[in-house]
Amino acid sequence: MMEWKNTANVVIIGGGIIGVSTAYYLAQNGMKNIVLIEKGTICGGSTGRCGAGIRAQWGTEMNCRLGIAALDIFEQLDQELGMSVGLNQGGYLLVAYSEKELDTLRKGMELQNSLGIKSRQITLREAREICPGLAADDAVGFFFHGRDGHADPFLTTFAYLEAAKRLGVTCHRHTECTGILVDGGAVRGVETDRGIIHAPIVINCAGAYAQLIARMAGIEIPNWAERHEIMITEPVAPGVCPCMLMSFSGNYYIQQRPHGSIICGMSPAGHPEDYENKTTWQFIEEMSKTLIRLLPRTRGIRIARQWSGMYDMTPDAQPIIGETDVKNFYHSTGYSGHGFMLAPVAGKILAQHITGKKPDIDFSMLDYRRFARGEHIRESNVV
Amino acid sequence: MKTLSTEILVIGGGAAGLSAAAEAAAAGAKVLVAESDLHLGGQLVKQTHKFFGSKDEYAGTRGFKIADILLSEIDSCKENVEIHTNTTITGFYSEDGTFTAMRGEEKYFHIKAKKTIVATGAQERLIPFPNNDLPGVYGAGAVQTLMNVYGVVPGKRVLMVGAGNIGLIVSYQLMQAGVEVAAVVEAAPRVGGYWVHAAKIRRMGVPILLRHSIRKAVGDQVITGAYITALNDRFEPEGEETYVDCDVICIAVGLSPTTEILSQAGCKMMYVPQLCGLVARRDRTMKTSNPDFFTAGDASGIEEASAAMVEGRIAGLSAAADLGYPTEHGKLDEYWGRLQALRSGEAGARICQGLECVLVNRWEDVSDD
Numbered sequence: 148m149m150e151w152k153n154t155a156n157v158v159i160i161g162g163g164i165i166g167v168s169t170a171y172y173l174a175q176n177g178m179k180n181i182v183l184i185e186k187g188t189i190c191g192g193s194t195g196r197c198g199a200g201i202r203a204q205w206g207t208e209m210n211c212r213l214g215i216a217a218l219d220i221f222e223q224l225d226q227e228l229g230m231s232v233g234l235n236q237g238g239y240l241l242v243a244y245s246e247k248e249l250d251t252l253r254k255g256m257e258l259q260n261s262l263g264i265k266s267r268q269i270t271l272r273e274a275r276e277i278c279p280g281l282a283a284d285d286a287v288g289f290f291f292h293g294r295d296g297h298a299d300p301f302l303t304t305f306a307y308l309e310a311a312k313r314l315g316v317t318c319h320r321h322t323e324c325t326g327i328l329v330d331g332g333a334v335r336g337v338e339t340d341r342g343i344i345h346a347p348i349v350i351n352c353a354g355a356y357a358q359l360i361a362r363m364a365g366i367e368i369p370n371w372a373e374r375h376e377i378m379i380t381e382p383v384a385p386g387v388c389p390c391m392l393m394s395f396s397g398n399y400y401i402q403q404r405p406h407g408s409i410i411c412g413m414s415p416a417g418h419p420e421d422y423e424n425k426t427t428w429q430f431i432e433e434m435s436k437t438l439i440r441l442l443p444r445t446r447g448i449r450i451a452r453q454w455s456g457m458y459d460m461t462p463d464a465q466p467i468i469g470e471t472d473v474k475n476f477y478h479s480t481g482y483s484g485h486g487f488m489l490a491p492v493a494g495k496i497l498a499q500h501i502t503g504k505k506p507d508i509d510f511s512m513l514d515y516r517r518f519a520r521g522e523h524i525r526e527s528n529v530v
Numbered sequence: 531m532k533t534l535s536t537e538i539l540v541i542g543g544g545a546a547g548l549s550a551a552a553e554a555a556a557a558g559a560k561v562l563v564a565e566s567d568l569h570l571g572g573q574l575v576k577q578t579h580k581f582f583g584s585k586d587e588y589a590g591t592r593g594f595k596i597a598d599i600l601l602s603e604i605d606s607c608k609e610n611v612e613i614h615t616n617t618t619i620t621g622f623y624s625e626d627g628t629f630t631a632m633r634g635e636e637k638y639f640h641i642k643a644k645k646t647i648v649a650t651g652a653q654e655r656l657i658p659f660p661n662n663d664l665p666g667v668y669g670a671g672a673v674q675t676l677m678n679v680y681g682v683v684p685g686k687r688v689l690m691v692g693a694g695n696i697g698l699i700v701s702y703q704l705m706q707a708g709v710e711v712a713a714v715v716e717a718a719p720r721v722g723g724y725w726v727h728a729a730k731i732r733r734m735g736v737p738i739l740l741r742h743s744i745r746k747a748v749g750d751q752v753i754t755g756a757y758i759t760a761l762n763d764r765f766e767p768e769g770e771e772t773y774v775d776c777d778v779i780c781i782a783v784g785l786s787p788t789t790e791i792l793s794q795a796g797c798k799m800m801y802v803p804q805l806c807g808l809v810a811r812r813d814r815t816m817k818t819s820n821p822d823f824f825t826a827g828d829a830s831g832i833e834e835a836s837a838a839m840v841e842g843r844i845a846g847l848s849a850a851a852d853l854g855y856p857t858e859h860g861k862l863d864e865y866w867g868r869l870q871a872l873r874s875g876e877a878g879a880r881i882c883q884g885l886e887c888v889l890v891n892r893w894e895d896v897s898d899d
Contacts, residue, residue, distance in 0.1 A: 428623050428630050428640070432531070447635070453621075 149317050155182040155346040157501070158337050160324045160360055162187075163194040164300065164487050165479050166352035167307040168494030171228075174314035176502040181316045182346070184339055186323035190304040193354045194487055196424070196456025198377060198400055198412050200391050201488040202239045202295035203264045206255040206527040209465060211262045212508050213489050218294055220491035228306040233299030235405060240278055241528075242394040243288040251527055252290050259292070266292035277390050280444050286394075297391055297402050300487050307494075324353070327364035333474035334364065348501065350477045355422070355457035357467075357480035364473045369518045370481045373460050374419040375412060376430040378453035380445075382407030388442060393530065399437050400530055409445065411438055414530055424455045458484040463523035468497055468513040477501065478515060484529060532639040536562035536612065538849050539629065539643035541619050541791060544572020545835040546827025547649035548600040549842030550849070554647075555610035556603075557850035557857050562641065563611065564631060566618040571597035572651060573671070574835060576678040579699055582724075586868050587836035594678075596835075622646075622794040627822075645822050645849040648792050649842060652785035652806075652828035657691070660746035662779075666753030670700045670782035683707050685778035689756050690714040691744050695723035697782030701731050704780075712776050715742040715758050717765055744779065745771050753777055785832045795823045798896065804884025805831030813890045815848035815862065816841055824849055831888075833881055837872050840865050 157178060159166045162185025170183045185191075201221055203214035224232050243249040252268075259266045267290065274289040275281050283289075308318060319341070326338030327349060336345040353360045355372035385407060393400040401411040413434055419425075431453055439446045461467060461481035466489065468479050479497050482489060496506035517523050538554050540547045543565030551561045569575065577593020588596045604611050614633065619641070621630045629641040654669035656662065668676075668684055670692070676682045688709055690701050693716035701711045711731070719741055721728045728738060741761045748755040756779055757771040786807040793799055797810040797818035810818040810825045817824050824845040827838035844865045851857045873881050890896055 425625060426621075426623070427625065428621065428628055431630075449635075 149319060151319070151341065152182070152317070153342060153344055154180070155317075155344050156180040157182070157348045157350065158344050158346040159183040159350045159352055160337065161185060161352035161354060162189040162318065162320065163192050163352065163354050164190075164304045164307070164490040165354070165482065165493060166350075167304050167311060168490045169350060169352055169479055169497055170316045171307045171311040171314070172494045172498035173501065174311055174316050176498050176504065178498070178502055179315065181311075182344060183311075183316060183318045184322040184324060184337070184344075185318070185320050188320055189308060189318070190301050193456045193459065194300050194304055196377065196454055197300055197487045198402070198410060199297045199300050199487060200239065200295070200393070200400060200402065201234075201297055202292065202391070204239055204241060204255065204259060204266050204290060204292050204295060204528065206251065206258070207465060207524055208258060208262065209512060210526055210528075211259050211264060213492050215262065215264050216492040216508060217489050220495070221298060224303070224306070224491065228310045230302070230306045230309070232303040232306050233405065234296065235298065236294055236296035237390040238277065238291055238293040239295035239391045239393060240274060241290040242283055242286045242392070242397055243290070244286055244394065244396045246287060248396050249288040252288065255528060256290055264292060265294070266290055278388060278392055279386065280442055281392070282441055282443055291390075295391060303487070303490075324360055324363070327360070327473075327476065329364050329473050329476070334476035348475045348477070350479060350497070352479050354480060354482075354486065355459035357459060357478065361471070361478065364471070364476055366471050366473060366476070368467055368478065368481070368515045369462050370467065371420055371460050372422055372457040374421060374423065374425070374455050375414055375458055375484065376426055376434075376453065376455045377410065377412035378431055378434060379451050380409045381449045381451050383409070383448055387445060392441065395528060395530055397437075398530060399434075399441070401438065401441065408451065409438070409448065412530070413437060422457065424457070426453050426455050459486070460484075462518055462525075464526040464529050465523070466493065466513055467515040468493060468510045469515070471515065483526070533642060534562065534639065535642045536560055537644050537853055538562070538846075539564065539641060539646045540649060540846075541646065542572065542649035542651055542827070542829070543567070543570040543613070543615070544649060544651050544827065544838070545574050545596075545600075546651070546829070546838040546842035546845075547572070547647070548597070548604060549839040550647045550649055550826055550846035551611055552600060552603045552607075553843045553846030554850040555607040557847065557855040559610065559850040559853055559855050561611045562643070563613050564617045564619050564641070565613070565615045568616050570601060570613065570615060576674045577835070578678050578703065581836060583834060583836040583872050584868065587839055587872065589836075593835065600839075619791060622791050624794065624796055645824065645852060646795070647824045647826060647842075647845045647849055648789075648829050649827045649845070650788040650791060650829045652832055653788050654781070655784045655786055656781055657744075657783055659744050661749060662747060664747055664749050664753050665751070666749065666777055667747060667779045667781065670696045670780050673778075673780050674700055674703065677703060677707050683709050684780075685776075686710060687712050687776045688778040688780050689744065689758070689774050689776040690780045690782060692716060692782035692784070693721045693723060693728065693738055693740070694782060694784065695727060697780075698723040698727035698731060700780060700782060701736060702727065705731070705734055705736075711736045712774050713758070714738045715744060716740050717743045717761055743767070747779055753779055785828060787829050787831060789829055792818060792823060792825060792829070795820045797823055797825075800888050802831065802884045802887050804880045805888070807832075809888060811888045811890050811896070813893065814866065816845040817848060819893060819896065821852075831881065831884060834872065837869060837881075840869050840872065
């Protein structure tokens, strides 16, 4: 157990990938006396339950910019953090099933290309070269970006945490935030179930719970929890799904882990909006049918486990990053199901901003007040 | 999707499950038994030794004979019992109370039940040491199944790890089958099993090395030997490692209750070392905090098969009674009396200590945490 001190320069709430990467980049930018608090265990929430995809094929300019910047970081993260994060760049293969979707994805590709992302439309034959055995005769088009892929969320989170600790960051697990101290319009620290920590800066990285933390400071953010389900098979020989196979209208994403297990997920109708990580038999039945239809040779592979996790949603499926009406109370949340892949850049730009440097990417448009102003643009490329 | 419906689903057709099924069916309830193995009987069918304990629980009878007795009891009310062997319950979904099940590798279906008795037994524990994934490293239960059910010996010369009852009995049965036992190593300073079993194998010249453990397995493709070492008071290796020539390493370091279904059903669980792991809290009727779920046998805490059978009877009786079937007055007390008798010894004292932690008098008094 790390030593408890009741003062800090920064308190970060949340031990998922966003909180941990933010802590690391703050320390790297010279911030001292950083304390991260986590109500459960590190990586025990949405991060440890996610589909682990990393991509730059997005439909909004901001997500594209964040996506490609995150890829740049991921590609050299092993060296930077001193341990493997399990990066696997087999590319993302996006499948369109209607002319309308094809059009949306093509516009996305043009946007991506204009921002230096080398995504391209490919034929069914090329798609089958990338993903042998793919049965998608009903598809009308395919898009591919070879630098996309997936990494290991546990390795990535712990690599960031260990590097942050080496830079002096303190991490308190099993420590729940119970209140935000506010005085004179500015944040003054946090109240936890283990005592108060006074701090001039507080960052809310609580994922799907961020709205509850914000409310402790009297702030309402349009952020909610959505339950999504996912499953993993027994390990099989590599090459069954070498890329991340994904369709927005087809409602699936499928990848094969380096040790051979296949991970796949889809969004059930209705998206229960609660904090229950419950699972359903309907999911495994529908997901299995989808998997066998797309990759017929997966028939007969055993399902090892299923679980669920929470997307921390916003109305435009883009994150909320920045300061709030309470001075020095920052948010980095609302990643809407793609927090893992954006975490490296999200942590970096917020840390740059807080330490008075110019952020690599101007994120002022991700201010949470955009929703009240009606300035948000809905991201289309999400499952 | 095919859905089977029943009044009482018994998961597991071993000592506890069969007893539960017999009791509930005798009371008039419709029972469905799901057993993942190809045949019923659970661990009983491989137990060729005579049972201890009480006459009520077939003391003096060999384990596989007891399975036959339970099966004939079930046969006498077979109109109430549906048996599904080769059928694994793969999950329980509390939102709509559906069980998913697999028959073999092909048939997938659903089961709905008014009451469920979880008699899923236990899983063998393994200990970590280098090369413990080489062919030739067995759980003691697996060795027993191989020899006593399928008539196959695992190898020529065995190092047994663990001197509890299973380690001792399996050592003896290995020798009965003509397999040499090089040694029994036991980390604790004393033999965990009954003296009579230990004495039997000592008389046959097998060393029982207390305060000893395995350090690593040796072999390229398969096991060809092992290094063992003495342990100090803190269970740390001490002194020289000794090489043991063997082609089988048999791990008999205990069992853990199989409780996933109970967790999925939202039953309040508790880690109880005396019961060997995570188990469901239960009342005197073996009912859990989920009023539709009962637990019995090793799934409710590792104990002798004799106790598992009585617990199964209690669970079967209570589930039937909850469904409104008339049951004999005083039977519950009689079964508890039998359990108390079985638990009167030294091992029983430990079990009773564990039960004190998990047993609930009134569910209303248990807090939601």
